[in-house]
Amino acid sequence: MRTYKKTLIGSTLLLILLLMSCLYPYYGPIDFNHQVLVKDEHGKIIDRAPFPPSEKHWLGTTRNGEDLHWLLLYGAKFTLITAFSVAVLRVLLGGIFGMFLSLWAPFLKSYFNDFFLSMRYIPSILIAYILMKSIVGAPNDVAITSIVTYQLIILVFIGFPSVTLFASDITDELLKTSFVQSSYLLGAGKLHIVRRQLLPYMRSYGILFTVQQIISTLQITMQLSIFGLFLGGINRAGIFGYDDAEDRPKPASLSNEWAGLIGQNFTEFVLSPWIVFVPVFGFFLVIVIVNMIKKELEDNILGIQTMKMKRNKKEVPLSVKIPSKGKFDLIN
Amino acid sequence: MKRLLRAIIRLVLILTGFLFIFNLPLLLGIGKDSVEVNFNMFWENVKADFQYLLQIKDAMYLSFFKELDISGSYKYTMTILLGSLAVIILVAMVMAILILIAPKKVRNRLKSGVNLFEAVPDLLIIFLFQFFVITLYKSTGLKFLQLYGFMDVKPYFVPIVTVSFLPLFLLLQFLIRVIIEEQNQPYVLYVKAKGMGRLRTLLVHIIRNIFPLLVLQLRTIIWVLLSNIYLVEFMFNINGFNRQFGNVIFRGGDFASLIASLLMLSIPLLVIEAAGWLISKQIKGKEVIGL
Numbered sequence: 001m002r003t004y005k006k007t008l009i010g011s012t013l014l015l016i017l018l019l020m021s022c023l024y025p026y027y028g029p030i031d032f033n034h035q036v037l038v039k040d041e042h043g044k045i046i047d048r049a050p051f052p053p054s055e056k057h058w059l060g061t062t063r064n065g066e067d068l069h070w071l072l073l074y075g076a077k078f079t080l081i082t083a084f085s086v087a088v089l090r091v092l093l094g095g096i097f098g099m100f101l102s103l104w105a106p107f108l109k110s111y112f113n114d115f116f117l118s119m120r121y122i123p124s125i126l127i128a129y130i131l132m133k134s135i136v137g138a139p140n141d142v143a144i145t146s147i148v149t150y151q152l153i154i155l156v157f158i159g160f161p162s163v164t165l166f167a168s169d170i171t172d173e174l175l176k177t178s179f180v181q182s183s184y185l186l187g188a189g190k191l192h193i194v195r196r197q198l199l200p201y202m203r204s205y206g207i208l209f210t211v212q213q214i215i216s217t218l219q220i221t222m223q224l225s226i227f228g229l230f231l232g233g234i235n236r237a238g239i240f241g242y243d244d245a246e247d248r249p250k251p252a253s254l255s256n257e258w259a260g261l262i263g264q265n266f267t268e269f270v271l272s273p274w275i276v277f278v279p280v281f282g283f284f285l286v287i288v289i290v291n292m293i294k295k296e297l298e299d300n301i302l303g304i305q306t307m308k309m310k311r312n313k314k315e316v317p318l319s320v321k322i323p324s325k326g327k328f329d330l331i332n
Numbered sequence: 333m334k335r336l337l338r339a340i341i342r343l344v345l346i347l348t349g350f351l352f353i354f355n356l357p358l359l360l361g362i363g364k365d366s367v368e369v370n371f372n373m374f375w376e377n378v379k380a381d382f383q384y385l386l387q388i389k390d391a392m393y394l395s396f397f398k399e400l401d402i403s404g405s406y407k408y409t410m411t412i413l414l415g416s417l418a419v420i421i422l423v424a425m426v427m428a429i430l431i432l433i434a435p436k437k438v439r440n441r442l443k444s445g446v447n448l449f450e451a452v453p454d455l456l457i458i459f460l461f462q463f464f465v466i467t468l469y470k471s472t473g474l475k476f477l478q479l480y481g482f483m484d485v486k487p488y489f490v491p492i493v494t495v496s497f498l499p500l501f502l503l504l505q506f507l508i509r510v511i512i513e514e515q516n517q518p519y520v521l522y523v524k525a526k527g528m529g530r531l532r533t534l535l536v537h538i539i540r541n542i543f544p545l546l547v548l549q550l551r552t553i554i555w556v557l558l559s560n561i562y563l564v565e566f567m568f569n570i571n572g573f574n575r576q577f578g579n580v581i582f583r584g585g586d587f588a589s590l591i592a593s594l595l596m597l598s599i600p601l602l603v604i605e606a607a608g609w610l611i612s613k614q615i616k617g618k619e620v621i622g623l
Binding site: 117123126135222226273283 | 346348350352357453455566577582594602
């Protein structure tokens with residue numbers, strides 16, 4: 001049984017979030033209700049940011065006195081779009097290359113594996129850190145577009161080898177099936193096989209894969225932000241009241257996307273935990289939604305396989321157990 | 333001869349892959365408003381790094397690496413890793429057995445509970461533990477859980493618990509899935525027909541049979557643990573191996589030092605892979621004899 005109820009609900013929720021975030025300039029306050037000091041009627045200062053969550057500030061404020069719920073709403077689009085586009089690019093490039101490897105150059109596969117061997121042994125957070133630090137770490141005067149492009153390239157690159165190898169494995173398995181073999185015998189060319197036999201399978205695998213890569217991209221952007229590598233680079237203005245001895249402001253995220261919000265504030269955790277908890281919970285919710293979608297898609301693919309197995313079972317009474325294929329382990 | 337040639341080609345490829353990956357920032361320079369590809373600089377650097385690697389006889393070779401406090405910090409990080417690995421395996425085993433001998437209704441609920449943890453980001457867990465320890469300190473005034481590392485103090489308890497929390501559920505989920513699959517095997521039915529209890533079947537036979545799968549799964553667990561330890565050491569300001577690693581990257585460490593520290597970091601993975609390889613080889617041998 002194929003059902004797409006959860007997928008529909010989940011993607012609608014994410015789309016609404018994205019739309020609201022994109023339309024933010026039309027309804028939200030531009031300065032995120034910026035307010036650092038609270039004065040009483042005599043003009044005496046009675047309180048200063050960050051304010052904890054209250055009726056006036058639903059989710060509390062940052063040290064800059066900006067409302068967190070507005071910030072989150074504003075920054076959501078960057079987080080979501082980045083995760084989505086990185087995942088799509090990884091799967092597209094990896095899938096095409098993986099299929100190419102299996103069909104046209106099977107001898108290259110082991111060499112490809114060796115070439116990217118180091119990525120199997122070094123946690124991807126470390127590789128991303130090493131690759132990004134030299135360019136994104138310090139404030140510089142280059143345009144945002146080039147920084148973002150660079151970050152996207154690195155993020156895609158990190159996931160590329162594993163996706164390629166997986167796509168190649170799936171293709172290898174599909175090539176062994178009887179319908180592809182008969183197609184070959186009837187004189188089909190490789191392109192024909194790709195179009196007619198492989199693509200229908202690859203479509204469903206591809207979607208599942210994209211969803212999975214979205215989760216892993218979200219995780220890695222979050223982890224990178226802890227090391228001060230924000231998507232879109234660093235804001236020069238910094239965080240209020242945190243200038244160090246040489247008058248350099250503490251780096252803040254330029255785009256206000258969620259990972260950046262975590263990274264720029266995680267040192268404040270002890271004094272005002274809500275500043276960190278709110279974006280982390282935001283991430284958690286998004287990941288839960290995406291995970292729900294992933295589960296359903298996975299069950300759908302698995303369901304088709306088990307149905308086929310059951311059909312086989314009737315013909316051959318002594319049957320093997322149902323293979324647990326289609327379950328993927330996620331390594332971030 | 334052919335094998336030797338292949339081994340050489342593989343070695344060269346691994347090395348070139350390494351050089352390529354870690355020189356990537358030079359290949360993709362950042363221009364004023366676009367990403368520029370400058371191949372020349374990249375090539376120069378790759379050549380320089382490669383030549384540096386070959387100068388093993390040089391006295392200055394790895395000198396930077398030797399200056400760092402490698403052995404102490406490495407021991408600490410590996411203690412954390414092994415400690416959390418032991419905790420994970422032990423607790424996951426016990427929990428899996430408890431869940432599987434529970435009544436059916438409770439079991440299903442527990443199973444979905446375990447699945448819930450799949451989506452939790454590791455940062456959330458780290459922050460929650462930090463929050464917990466701090467509130468504990470605030471409310472009781474006792475400081476029995478060391479959280480941050482200062483100077484030479486190296487906390488053990490909190491990092492191990494924090495780091496192993498999520499991998500524990502990952503392994504638990506895996507164990508439950510594998511054991512349930514194993515329960516469909518004919519021998520389980522046979523043993524049941526002979527009148528053996530459920531717990532005994534589980535403990536004596538099934539656990540023994542899923543052991544190879546467990547070893548293979550441990551690779552993923554160690555992988556997750558390694559990146560979690562990296563995060564925790566950075567966030568709690570602990571002077572572990574990853575601090576030294578950061579020193580290698582940013583205080584002008586050379587390429588050889590980078591490779592050396594990365595190799596040291598991947599030793600646990602190599603060990604577990606070797607173990608998995610041995611075990612799978614043994615099983616294959618047995619099957620041949622069995623046939």
